[in-house]
Amino acid sequence: MTRFEPNLRIPGPTSLPPSVREAGARQMINHRGPEFAAMLGRIRDGMQPYFGTTQEISILSCAGTGGLEAAVVNVLSPGDRVLGVSIGAFGDRFAKIAETYGADVDRMSAEWGHAARADELRERLRGGAYRAVLLTHNETSTGVMNPIPELAAAIRAEAPDALILVDSVSALGAVPFQMDAWGVDVVVTGSQKAWMAAPGLAMVAASARAWAAMETARMPRFYLDLRKHRDSAANGETPWTPAVAVVFQVDEGLRLMAAEGAERVFARHRASAAATRAGLEALGFDLFADPADRSTTVTAAWIPEGLDWKAFNGEVKRRGVVLAGGQGKLAGRIFRVGHLGSVTVDEILGAIATLEAVSIEAGRPVQAGAGVAAAQVAALASIGAGASQPAVPAGA
Amino acid sequence: MTRFEPNLRIPGPTSLPPSVREAGARQMINHRGPEFAAMLGRIRDGMQPYFGTTQEISILSCAGTGGLEAAVVNVLSPGDRVLGVSIGAFGDRFAKIAETYGADVDRMSAEWGHAARADELRERLRGGAYRAVLLTHNETSTGVMNPIPELAAAIRAEAPDALILVDSVSALGAVPFQMDAWGVDVVVTGSQKAWMAAPGLAMVAASARAWAAMETARMPRFYLDLRKHRDSAANGETPWTPAVAVVFQVDEGLRLMAAEGAERVFARHRASAAATRAGLEALGFDLFADPADRSTTVTAAWIPEGLDWKAFNGEVKRRGVVLAGGQGKLAGRIFRVGHLGSVTVDEILGAIATLEAVSIEAGRPVQAGAGVAAAQVAALASIGAGASQPAVPAGA
Numbered sequence: 032m033t034r035f036e037p038n039l040r041i042p043g044p045t046s047l048p049p050s051v052r053e054a055g056a057r058q059m060i061n062h063r064g065p066e067f068a069a070m071l072g073r074i075r076d077g078m079q080p081y082f083g084t085t086q087e088i089s090i091l092s093c094a095g096t097g098g099l100e101a102a103v104v105n106v107l108s109p110g111d112r113v114l115g116v117s118i119g120a121f122g123d124r125f126a127k128i129a130e131t132y133g134a135d136v137d138r139m140s141a142e143w144g145h146a147a148r149a150d151e152l153r154e155r156l157r158g159g160a161y162r163a164v165l166l167t168h169n170e171t172s173t174g175v176m177n178p179i180p181e182l183a184a185a186i187r188a189e190a191p192d193a194l195i196l197v198d199s200v201s202a203l204g205a206v207p208f209q210m211d212a213w214g215v216d217v218v219v220t221g222s223q224k225a226w227m228a229a230p231g232l233a234m235v236a237a238s239a240r241a242w243a244a245m246e247t248a249r250m251p252r253f254y255l256d257l258r259k260h261r262d263s264a265a266n267g268e269t270p271w272t273p274a275v276a277v278v279f280q281v282d283e284g285l286r287l288m289a290a291e292g293a294e295r296v297f298a299r300h301r302a303s304a305a306a307t308r309a310g311l312e313a314l315g316f317d318l319f320a321d322p323a324d325r326s327t328t329v330t331a332a333w334i335p336e337g338l339d340w341k342a343f344n345g346e347v348k349r350r351g352v353v354l355a356g357g358q359g360k361l362a363g364r365i366f367r368v369g370h371l372g373s374v375t376v377d378e379i380l381g382a383i384a385t386l387e388a389v390s391i392e393a394g395r396p397v398q399a400g401a402g403v404a405a406a407q408v409a410a411l412a413s414i415g416a417g418a419s420q421p422a423v424p425a426g427a
Numbered sequence: 428m429t430r431f432e433p434n435l436r437i438p439g440p441t442s443l444p445p446s447v448r449e450a451g452a453r454q455m456i457n458h459r460g461p462e463f464a465a466m467l468g469r470i471r472d473g474m475q476p477y478f479g480t481t482q483e484i485s486i487l488s489c490a491g492t493g494g495l496e497a498a499v500v501n502v503l504s505p506g507d508r509v510l511g512v513s514i515g516a517f518g519d520r521f522a523k524i525a526e527t528y529g530a531d532v533d534r535m536s537a538e539w540g541h542a543a544r545a546d547e548l549r550e551r552l553r554g555g556a557y558r559a560v561l562l563t564h565n566e567t568s569t570g571v572m573n574p575i576p577e578l579a580a581a582i583r584a585e586a587p588d589a590l591i592l593v594d595s596v597s598a599l600g601a602v603p604f605q606m607d608a609w610g611v612d613v614v615v616t617g618s619q620k621a622w623m624a625a626p627g628l629a630m631v632a633a634s635a636r637a638w639a640a641m642e643t644a645r646m647p648r649f650y651l652d653l654r655k656h657r658d659s660a661a662n663g664e665t666p667w668t669p670a671v672a673v674v675f676q677v678d679e680g681l682r683l684m685a686a687e688g689a690e691r692v693f694a695r696h697r698a699s700a701a702a703t704r705a706g707l708e709a710l711g712f713d714l715f716a717d718p719a720d721r722s723t724t725v726t727a728a729w730i731p732e733g734l735d736w737k738a739f740n741g742e743v744k745r746r747g748v749v750l751a752g753g754q755g756k757l758a759g760r761i762f763r764v765g766h767l768g769s770v771t772v773d774e775i776l777g778a779i780a781t782l783e784a785v786s787i788e789a790g791r792p793v794q795a796g797a798g799v800a801a802a803q804v805a806a807l808a809s810i811g812a813g814a815s816q817p818a819v820p821a822g823a
Contacts, residue, residue: 036454037454041457043668052453056449057451059440059442060440061437064749093650096650097489127649131647131649133647221668229455229672230488230669230671231671250647253496253523254489254493274488274673275440276625276627277627353457
């Protein structure tokens with residue numbers, strides 16, 4: 032079937048809504064003038080409820096990985112003991128950054144496909160005086176979402192003084208977060224995920240304890256120095272020339288999110304996730320993540336034994352549905368479907384419809400209509416509408 | 428006079444041509460797919476002649492300052508002796524970055540408004556075994572351009588093994604550069620300067636000697652690691668999610684530059700610089716920089732004694748001409764006019780016309796038409812056309 036725009040189902044960059052695209056085409060302005068200052072203020076005010084904080088939010092011009100580096104180097108010193116809780120490639124990366132800057136990093140690694148367990152974390156924390164614990168909120172490589180409130184509570188119980196640094200690059204804005212209430216110290220997110228903008232900005236919030244830690248932290252930092260960002264933010268500026276066009280887009284994305292309302296944003300993500308999982312399973316794809324730990328923003332599925340994935344995915348792509356492959360040790364073994372940012376259930380239905388059609392043509396044992404019907408049923412159940420209605424008969 | 432779009436005369440971000448603006452509004456694509464890979468390749472091929480190199484060009488998602496940090500941390504180790512040649516705020520920043528990461532930095536500072544002198548540099552190099560010398564090509568804070576070929580030759584003569592790191596953020600693309608021929612080791616530029624795109628990308632090239640230095644350099648680096656960028660570039664990717672919309676814009680900016688031709692790009696910058704200087708001087712503004720050292724991309728002028736700059740500049744701005752103020756110790760003492768990127772002589776004439784009108788209304792001793800006439804004469808002389816014609820009589 033013809034598509035006039037690809038259905039971009041990678042877990043970021045996400046598709047831009049029309050008005051966000053237009054914002055990216057605006058003419059440049061003086062980044063040290065009042066118009067830019069007002070925009071920075073709006074973004075801070077608009078994001079604070081999503082972070083669940085009253086603290087300043089620093090706008091860094093870099094990828095999410097730069098934001099993770101900022102989280103590490105601003106609050107830690109070489110030799111600090113750090114517990115890197117990893118449930119996948121991005122958790123490994125977070126730990127690697129801390130090691131690169133001289134932290135003494137222990138790792139607590141879950142089997143890929145599973146979330147970190149609070150009881151195991153408590154056990155590990157009893158064993159050592161950690162200065163910081165690194166957590167991944169949403170592990171983009173495996174489609175697993177960690178229970179941050181539980182994990183943060185475990186850390187606060189066993190290691191009250193440890194700094195809790197959270198990579199929420201691919202979760203924040205799509206699911207609720209309460210940084211202040213949960214006692215989280217640094218939270219990092221990225222413009223190209225839930226925020227419906229192009230990549231290029233990382234947003235970082237720090238707790239009062241984290242700001243205090245920066246006064247004595249000795250890892251070297253200049254470009255990613257959060258105190259420089261805080262000082263400039265007081266004047267409505269960034270310390271270095273910001274990615275102005277992406278700032279325009281984040282500002283517009285936040286305007287759309289405010290018009291929709293945070294609860295509806297979260298509900299849309301839950302419904303899209305439910306539709307994706309149900310649709311894939313109805314098409315015979317086994318999901319990678321443990322059912323209890325599945326992410327609201329990205330779903331990973333096993334590539335079935337015997338399926339010529341290259342040919343299959345090539346045909347899916349030719350029809351305009353762009354999936355993500357596996358990363359690291361999962362390359363060639365799983366595929367991933369992003370459902371975050373501007374995602375709608377319509378788009379998920381469209382993606383499932385294409386996977387269904389290609390599956391049938393490839394001779395996989397799939398009943399026509401089964402995938403989209405299951406996805407629709409799951410979406411309706413998720414939003415609490417039509418849950419009691421009978422599903423459209425598969426193949427109808 | 429009415430303006431429908433501001434005349435943005437700050438030294439970056441620079442105004443975007445229409446097609447570059449449109450490129451910023453494109454829908455996102457998979458940054459790990461063939462379309463993006465082709466674009467990265469085009470940018471490398473298009474930029475190499477401007478760098479004057481056959482080496483890889485790394486596309487970093489960060490501001491120019493992040494690019495300077497990349498230059499330092501990739502090739503140096505803590506304790507390395509470094510000579511920071513500073514002629515202004517950005518030279519000071521470059522040295523400060525090296526210090527932050529533990530280099531043992533000596534400074535050779537020129538009086539602001541002057542370029543670095545090759546003879547003084549040779550003298551300084553005789554005094555110490557430096558691992559690296561930091562040079563600013565164009566000092567945006569003072570409107571001074573350093574003679575990089577001369578300075579590089581001096582370094583090669585006195586300290587053949589020293590690495591030469593050049594901040595060409597606000598020069599490269601606007602003036603000729605021959606990195607390989609001059610023996611320069613690392614060159615940094617930024618998307619929002621000569622390249623006619625929004626801010627968000629720093630482009631960095633390294634010599635064979637610099638690539639070799641990275642193998643043993645011990646300053647910590649992760650996000651800005653150039654070897655990771657080189658390895659990913661071999662697959663047509665960046666190691667972290669790039670600022671895709673800005674990559675679109677740089678690609679389009681380079682297409683426009685190719686259509687114009689590098690020599691014409693350089694001539695346009697020379698003519699715009701000549702027009703700016705002549706126009707400002709005809710309006711009674713003393714230029715800040717030594718006549719021999721004036722920049723082709725930004726001009727700084729003293730704020731005249733007794734002029735209420737805030738009121739004057741407010742009126743200039745109200746009419747749509749956006750100037751830059753002074754930085755650091757020059758705040759409130761100079762103003763700056765950017766003439767790089769998409770700049771045209773028309774725009775400079777328009778800016779001078781506004782400064783002229785506001786000057787007359789402010790009671791400054793300025794003859795109507797004198798500023799624009801002088802600017803036009805200088806532009807014509809610069810491009811070699813009409814140089815023998817009589818100038819339009821001032822006030823005509």
